[in-house]
Amino acid sequence: MQPVDCARCGTRVQVSKNSAVQTSIQWEFDSSSCPLRAELALGDTCPALSDSIRDAVLGGQLEVASSDL
């Protein structure tokens, strides 16, 4: 997994992607540190974090690759 910092709140999460669709996100802190979390349903990925992950892929900081299975 690779670190991604949310561009909105700075929260750092660990992310891996093995395809354009597949995403794993491991939070390292209490997710209440996310300013949007309380407004979201449990299953929703924070939209600001999703944008940051997309940008990390586009910017080449996050590689989309098969994980070590």
Next chain:
Amino acid sequence: MTEVRTIEAGAPPERFARGWHCVGLVRDLADGKPHSVEAFGTKLVVWQGESGSLNVLDAYCRHMGGDLSQGTVQGENVACPFHSWRWGGDGKCQQIPYARRVPPRARTRGWPTLVRDGQLFVWNDPEGNPPPEDVTIPEIPGYADGEWTEWTWNNVLVEGSHCREIIDNMVDMAHFYYIHKGLPTYFKNVFEGHVCTQYYAGTSQEHAATGALIEIGQYEGQSTKSDATYWGPSYLVDKLWDTYGDMTIESVLITCHYPITSNSFMLQYGMVVKKIAGLDDETNAKIAKKMTRLIGEGFLEDVKIWRNKTRIDNPLLCEEDGPVYQLRRWYEQFYVDVADIQPEMVQRFEFEIDTTKAVDFWQQELVEQAAAKVGAEA
């Protein structure tokens, strides 16, 4: 020589999970008689006292070991069939009819209880602590107001398996195709704290076989959406929306269990359906019954797998499989002391599966199977 993968079967945990466990419906337990529930490696007695409250104690009388669940309800208390010692819901011996006084230390194990939407829950904690306030079972909105049908409820005794097998289903996208006749098109898990959720969307295989696929994840006509959440280690609330054309049936499916031994458990499933306006209660109940029967058939297929499979601590996964290891890490929190819960067991974890390849393959397989069937009939 090529290395061969070896299965590590491991051993089931010796303790039973900390958490609320549903033991059945109030309507089946609140009849003025003591009921026996074999759970958590022992036997429990459940009864309703005359004031209406439901109580749960260890079934074995601390006097001479009689089985309280074979006794009678006397006022608020349960009376042992052996010598009529009377036990209260708080675990204290209230009366020994033939004795001048009750020994001051005559106390047995009482189990904290919770009644929610017509179901009785028992709190198990190997450390003996009471349930924390933030660990509870949610209410179904509108249940108390009669917006839903009565519960359908079924029990399936599963022997030779630890209940971890049913938990594994939470992340097992592909088994919904091979075991439950579904065609999952969207699949995501979120674990956080003591809660674990599966988000699922799909259609039925029967429907997919007609070639109704518009694009990946989108079917015209029939579709199913499901949000299924474990509230603790054993109680799964599955909110379901089944859409047929322009009609959507909303239901809540409960799948829960309590451990009997470390190698057997009682699987229970029950359902309420949101009453459809314009239909009478009887017709609504019929819909609930039919949907439950179909789901029950699916569980029997699960049980068949469990009866024959091995325990496996090191599953070999592909990229279309869900996060089995992270799920088990989440599940582990219920088997360790509260002080030993590690951050990674409870920190938020999100995982979305890419179903593109799977849906593509399954769709084609179903259409081919349907064509072969038509060909055979012609």
